[in-house]
Amino acid sequence: MTLDERARSHAATLRGQLESIQVPEPRTVLRRARRRYRIGVVVGVVVLVAAIATPIAVIAGRDRSSTKIEAVHPHRGKLPPGGETNGSWASIAKDSAGLGNAQLDALTSDGATLLLAGRKPGAQDTTIWWSEDGALWTEADRSPSPARVTAIGAHSDTALAVSTPSGTASVWQSEDHGRHWDRIAHGDVFGKPRPNNRPAASVSGILWRDGWWIAYGGAANGYEAIWISRDGTEWRAALNSRSSGSIDGIVDTPDGSLMAYAVTGRLGTIDSAWITKDPTDWGHPVPLTTPNRYYLSSVTPDSAFGVGQNADRHGDATPLLLSADGGRKWVEDSTFGAIFPDAWIWTATKVANLYVLGGTTTSDTTQPGPPMAWISTDGKSWGAIPATFVKPTLPPTSIPQLPPTGALGLIAAVDQRIVMMGFAAELDRFYTFDVASETHETPSVTCSPKSVPSTGPSVRVSCSIQGYAVHTRVTVTGLGPAPLASVRTDDAGRASFGFVIPEFGVCAQLPGDVTVNASGGGANASATIAVTPVPLPSLDCGPASSR
Amino acid sequence: MGRLRRVGHVGPAGVEESNLVPLEPQSFDDFFRSEYRRVVGLAMVLCGRLAVAEELAQDAFVSAYRRWDRVRGYDDPAAWVRRVVVNLATSSLRRRAREARALARLARRRPAETLETEIDDEFWRAIRALPRRQAQCVALRYLEDRDVEEIASVLGIAAPTVRVHLHAARTTLAERIGAKLDEEAP
Numbered sequence: 222m223t224l225d226e227r228a229r230s231h232a233a234t235l236r237g238q239l240e241s242i243q244v245p246e247p248r249t250v251l252r253r254a255r256r257r258y259r260i261g262v263v264v265g266v267v268v269l270v271a272a273i274a275t276p277i278a279v280i281a282g283r284d285r286s287s288t289k290i291e292a293v294h295p296h297r298g299k300l301p302p303g304g305e306t307n308g309s310w311a312s313i314a315k316d317s318a319g320l321g322n323a324q325l326d327a328l329t330s331d332g333a334t335l336l337l338a339g340r341k342p343g344a345q346d347t348t349i350w351w352s353e354d355g356a357l358w359t360e361a362d363r364s365p366s367p368a369r370v371t372a373i374g375a376h377s378d379t380a381l382a383v384s385t386p387s388g389t390a391s392v393w394q395s396e397d398h399g400r401h402w403d404r405i406a407h408g409d410v411f412g413k414p415r416p417n418n419r420p421a422a423s424v425s426g427i428l429w430r431d432g433w434w435i436a437y438g439g440a441a442n443g444y445e446a447i448w449i450s451r452d453g454t455e456w457r458a459a460l461n462s463r464s465s466g467s468i469d470g471i472v473d474t475p476d477g478s479l480m481a482y483a484v485t486g487r488l489g490t491i492d493s494a495w496i497t498k499d500p501t502d503w504g505h506p507v508p509l510t511t512p513n514r515y516y517l518s519s520v521t522p523d524s525a526f527g528v529g530q531n532a533d534r535h536g537d538a539t540p541l542l543l544s545a546d547g548g549r550k551w552v553e554d555s556t557f558g559a560i561f562p563d564a565w566i567w568t569a570t571k572v573a574n575l576y577v578l579g580g581t582t583t584s585d586t587t588q589p590g591p592p593m594a595w596i597s598t599d600g601k602s603w604g605a606i607p608a609t610f611v612k613p614t615l616p617p618t619s620i621p622q623l624p625p626t627g628a629l630g631l632i633a634a635v636d637q638r639i640v641m642m643g644f645a646a647e648l649d650r651f652y653t654f655d656v657a658s659e660t661h662e663t664p665s666v667t668c669s670p671k672s673v674p675s676t677g678p679s680v681r682v683s684c685s686i687q688g689y690a691v692h693t694r695v696t697v698t699g700l701g702p703a704p705l706a707s708v709r710t711d712d713a714g715r716a717s718f719g720f721v722i723p724e725f726g727v728c729a730q731l732p733g734d735v736t737v738n739a740s741g742g743g744a745n746a747s748a749t750i751a752v753t754p755v756p757l758p759s760l761d762c763g764p765a766s767s768r
Numbered sequence: 769m770g771r772l773r774r775v776g777h778v779g780p781a782g783v784e785e786s787n788l789v790p791l792e793p794q795s796f797d798d799f800f801r802s803e804y805r806r807v808v809g810l811a812m813v814l815c816g817r818l819a820v821a822e823e824l825a826q827d828a829f830v831s832a833y834r835r836w837d838r839v840r841g842y843d844d845p846a847a848w849v850r851r852v853v854v855n856l857a858t859s860s861l862r863r864r865a866r867e868a869r870a871l872a873r874l875a876r877r878r879p880a881e882t883l884e885t886e887i888d889d890e891f892w893r894a895i896r897a898l899p900r901r902q903a904q905c906v907a908l909r910y911l912e913d914r915d916v917e918e919i920a921s922v923l924g925i926a927a928p929t930v931r932v933h934l935h936a937a938r939t940t941l942a943e944r945i946g947a948k949l950d951e952e953a954p
Binding site: 222223224225227228229231232235236239240244245247248250251253443464465 | 796797800804809818827829889891900901906909910938941945947950
């Protein structure tokens, strides 16, 4: 049988199968599509009612005036009403933070300010919020409008926001850390769509490298696309791709190159990545190797970790993938997978020198799992959001969400505070992690006196520890196997304790320096109390003895 | 007589018939009902799963509905919907979301309603394994029996390009499934 004969036979069989499927009522299909939009409107009404009932004090706290914000939020470390802390972690209600029940689309940091793009309930236009501490957010005085921002990037005090969803692209710029936004480009900014038939270009991310703004996504012709611009007003294509799809991300590699990755193959296959040191010329795609037909859905900015997904196997956990060669060859990270077998990761990134993974612990797209984030200093040992913060309180959704409603996917840092947010309006909280209190203050023990004589009466030693995790039990050892003390650290990760070095006689002197070890919350530190030898008198102490 | 447009239906024997009829303002509902199965079929060849194919097809029809005043004036609205569904089927991010919706929809169905959910035989798998444009060309060629010009029109590419894709695709397919290649050009 020839190829065409077989094709005709298979096609006839398939057409026969298609005859058996039920054609839905067109109105039913349209209603289902409309329902997705309506949910946003319903949420808007709920929020409006809640806002009317909210005490004036809370409303005042949302006022744009910076002085009032400071009154509610006097200094770093304090949280908006309803915020909870657990060690370096905090859980903050979006509403009291100034974000209402907004659906969130993009988050970035310019180093001094976090910029967040989202949509208020029922709104089509984007609102941009800025925050200098990640805990309390202020709405920009002038947000892009009309626009729905899909990508936001920042460099120094300049930020760009790109809106492409409705076919006509707009680029907005802020030169004051996100307080005011002005449109600087509009129209066929990212290429002219072909008449009537093609979806317009879509920009899914934007970043600054080597004097260029680099935007990426999918071109109007359906191919993967990267555009570059010096100032955001005029863009030109920098990628000559001839395969349909969309660039999913651009990250740095250890050798100083940039890597753009895309899922362009058939389902579950990666077949395109471009690596270049020149953002104006991306050359030809290079092959990537991944295990198990996973494709990369997110890659850390240093190309060390990626998230593997396989659309053929919805319901599976999404493994963490490792690369040791700048993102070309990937293997499954068995360490993370063994500790967190249910992890469903959506975003992998590196901020404030920490690896941060955001996601949830279920892949069921209608039964939201608890929001979850995992943090690591070295990519080997991982911590997670405290269990008290991750109760699965979200109700099931009638419309499946991808990522699942509970998943955290927006991650950025400012001033050593990492902010982790979810996209969904239904997720009413977000999370922060303060790096400074755990990793920048080195654990230490200080004791007084710093030296004692080798013989003499008992000595009381006073010690303090600092740089430990807050509210953490720390065990102190030193004189023998039994603990000297067990203390609990305070809000600042500090604690004090004391112990007594007993009397030592001339025939049973302290054998050597006393080392005080304090261990707890994964941190260790020690202090040494020097023992000053006391000259022995001419005395026969007999056989060696010990106390 | 005004402009003409191609209409067709799948006959009892599963053979598509075509006619040229005067362009009448067509209702969206009629258009939907007449084209739905074939658009689903095209999506199914490209993605392999009926549930996902239905999501893709329905989204394509919703797109058409939103522009119906314009789309119905095209010479071939059916080609427009096919192009949309082909693009949707190859947009990874969009398809992931639709797969999620489809899976949730399947989860709510009883098992008996999920029969024939996949076309997973060697032939269709081999087509899906082709480079994307080649797969689109042969899907339109074999499933819809469209000629080169029509395929070019649906995909928005030049006819010679379609010929190149079809030639490459057929050569690859013949090798992969061990079939003899027909001598005539596609």
